[in-house]
Amino acid sequence: MSGGRVLHFAIGTRRFAVPVTGILEIREVPEPTRVPGSPSVVAGLVEIRGRIVTLVDLARVFGVEERTGTELLAVQFAEPLAHFGLLVADSAHNVETDPAAEEGFDEDELPNEGATDGRSASTGENGGEASLEDEPWDADEGGRVLGREIVLSGARPALLLDPAALAEFCTRRVRARFRVAG
Amino acid sequence: MQIKLGMSFLIVAVLILLVNSALGGIADDQNWQFSALGIVCADILVACLAAWILSRFLTRQIRQLVSATSVISQGDLTRKVETRSNDEIGQLGKSFNAMLASLLNIAYEVRVTSDQIYRSAQELSATAGTMNARTQEIASASQGIARGAETQAAMVTRAGSITREIATAADEIASKAEAAHSTAREAGARAKASADDAVRAKAKIGEIVDRIRQATESVEGFRERALLITKTVDFITQVAQQTHLLALNADIEAAHAGDQGRGFGVIAQEVRKLAEDSRAFAEQIQNLSQQIDTESVEVIGAMKGSTAAAMEGKEVVESATATMNQISGAVLMTLDGVREITELASKQARGAEGLVKAIEEISKIAMANAGGTTEASTATVEQTAAMEAMSGSAKQLVQTSNHLKDLVSIFRVE
Numbered sequence: 045m046s047g048g049r050v051l052h053f054a055i056g057t058r059r060f061a062v063p064v065t066g067i068l069e070i071r072e073v074p075e076p077t078r079v080p081g082s083p084s085v086v087a088g089l090v091e092i093r094g095r096i097v098t099l100v101d102l103a104r105v106f107g108v109e110e111r112t113g114t115e116l117l118a119v120q121f122a123e124p125l126a127h128f129g130l131l132v133a134d135s136a137h138n139v140e141t142d143p144a145a146e147e148g149f150d151e152d153e154l155p156n157e158g159a160t161d162g163r164s165a166s167t168g169e170n171g172g173e174a175s176l177e178d179e180p181w182d183a184d185e186g187g188r189v190l191g192r193e194i195v196l197s198g199a200r201p202a203l204l205l206d207p208a209a210l211a212e213f214c215t216r217r218v219r220a221r222f223r224v225a226g
Numbered sequence: 227m228q229i230k231l232g233m234s235f236l237i238v239a240v241l242i243l244l245v246n247s248a249l250g251g252i253a254d255d256q257n258w259q260f261s262a263l264g265i266v267c268a269d270i271l272v273a274c275l276a277a278w279i280l281s282r283f284l285t286r287q288i289r290q291l292v293s294a295t296s297v298i299s300q301g302d303l304t305r306k307v308e309t310r311s312n313d314e315i316g317q318l319g320k321s322f323n324a325m326l327a328s329l330l331n332i333a334y335e336v337r338v339t340s341d342q343i344y345r346s347a348q349e350l351s352a353t354a355g356t357m358n359a360r361t362q363e364i365a366s367a368s369q370g371i372a373r374g375a376e377t378q379a380a381m382v383t384r385a386g387s388i389t390r391e392i393a394t395a396a397d398e399i400a401s402k403a404e405a406a407h408s409t410a411r412e413a414g415a416r417a418k419a420s421a422d423d424a425v426r427a428k429a430k431i432g433e434i435v436d437r438i439r440q441a442t443e444s445v446e447g448f449r450e451r452a453l454l455i456t457k458t459v460d461f462i463t464q465v466a467q468q469t470h471l472l473a474l475n476a477d478i479e480a481a482h483a484g485d486q487g488r489g490f491g492v493i494a495q496e497v498r499k500l501a502e503d504s505r506a507f508a509e510q511i512q513n514l515s516q517q518i519d520t521e522s523v524e525v526i527g528a529m530k531g532s533t534a535a536a537m538e539g540k541e542v543v544e545s546a547t548a549t550m551n552q553i554s555g556a557v558l559m560t561l562d563g564v565r566e567i568t569e570l571a572s573k574q575a576r577g578a579e580g581l582v583k584a585i586e587e588i589s590k591i592a593m594a595n596a597g598g599t600t601e602a603s604t605a606t607v608e609q610t611a612a613m614e615a616m617s618g619s620a621k622q623l624v625q626t627s628n629h630l631k632d633l634v635s636i637f638r639v640e
Contacts, residue, residue, distance in 0.1 A: 051474065136470050
């Protein structure tokens with residue numbers, strides 16, 4: 045695999061990174077259409093090249109500040125998760141690719157074992173799924189960790205996200221919301 | 227009388243002789259001594275008797291005279307002494323009667339005259355009283371006149387000093403008016419010069435206003451161009467952003483292509499860097515353009531302020547020009563007025579000097595007048611005293627003449 049390049053961006057004070065191999069495209073999008081009754085982690089739906097893409101609101105997922113940027117960017121995941129994307133509200137110039145993660149970063153590790161996120165330490169199911177609906181991500185949900193800490197060039201810390209885990213997390217939230225059988 | 231007296235002594239001697247002879251005869255008969263003594267005693271007796279009879283006879287006319295004079299001494303001058311004899315006593319009686327007639331005449335005259343004196347004295351007393359009163363009136367009047375004359379003299383002296391002050395003041399006024407005249411002339415010239423300057427200043431301000439207006443227009447054009455630059459730079463920024471996104475996507479595509487895309491990925495990164503540089507430069511241009519815009523706005527505001535200030539200045543200068551012209555006109559009028567004042571003040575000073583001289587003469591006259599009046603007053607006072615003395619004398623005269631009348635009334639003349 046060509047490997048370690050990541051695309052990274054900041055939401056509020058926190059920086060997130062996504063492996064470029066997991067990305068189909070980054071582009072400007074209009075304000076997403078909110079789905080009534082959907083959990084707050086779902087920012088809404090946008091149409092990209094004839095496909096409806098569900099945009100995940102990372103600020104909601106990780107409980108950081110609301111988006112403040114004037115430009116709305118969408119990071120569309122690569123197939124087979126191309127119907128999911130991340131909503132990035134920032135200037136496009138703050139979105140960069142970085143090779144720094146190449147070291148200590150292995151594509152194979154993505155189905156994560158040995159999670160380093162401190163918050164993933166808490167284990168066990170929460171009381172009921174309904175109670176999770178609008179709560180920020182707080183635990184290993186379904187045994188998968190959403191991301192792990194890496195260090196980018198310039199000693200910038202970032203949370204390297206796992207697109208598949210995020211997609212699953214989002215799906216579970218939606219299902220819990222609408223009581224759709226798995 | 228001498229004859230009568232001689233004859234009487236002769237008769238007495240004869241009688242004594244007779245008695246002696248008669249007694250001598252008796253004495254022979256009797257004692258001699260006794261007869262001698264008897265004879266002597268008889269002689270003495272006869273002599274005494276004869277002397278008594280003789281004296282009675284001799285003094286009868288004198289007694290008549292004495293009784294007549296005693297009546298006359300009571301004042302009755304109408305009585306006369308009866309004289310029948312032609313001797314010395316008779317002659318005395320006649321002389322006495324003549325003296326009485328003469329006295330009667332004098333007493334009558336004295337009486338009439340004293341009556342006249344009394345009446346005259348009374349009239350004189352009355353007149354003297356009236357005159358006294360008049361004189362006192364005159365005295366008080368002349369005293370009043372004297373006081374008035376003194377007051378007049380003082381007033382005239384004061385008037386003199388005041389007039390002298392007026393003369394001095396008029397001189398001062400004249401000199402000051404001359405100074406004011408020259409000052410006013412200078413002020414007029416300066417006002418005119420100022421008015422000319424103000425006209426020039428007005429023209430200059432007009433030029434300034436025009437230039438500021440032109441400059442404002444230039445700056446506004448400048449600002450419009452700056453806004454155009456801003457818009458263009460916005461477009462460049464957008465292009466840079468799109469380029470950046472394209473570069474990112476190219477990078478992603480290169481990653482997807484694997485090893486074959488590695489070179490392409492490098493190019494994509496270079497493109498992204500260029501886009502980043504473009505964005506940075508565009509941002510700088512944007513900042514500069516915005517600064518230019520802001521400064522242009524400030525300059526335009528300042529220029530508008532300057533224009534307004536200059537317009538205000540123009541108005542001020544216009545009103546200043548009008549005021550200066552007014553001042554110039556007023557100063558010219560003042561000049562005429564001041565010239566007149568100077569002439570009048572000079573005339574006044576000369577007149578006041580003449581007035582001072584006249585008043586000095588008046589003062590002398592008034593002082594002399596006051597002195598004369600005082601003397602007159604003193605004289606009047608003396609005259610009043612004299613009149614009072616005269617009045618007293620007249621009264622005394624009345625009393626005296628009355629007394630005289632009383633005295634004269636003792637004499638019976640009718």
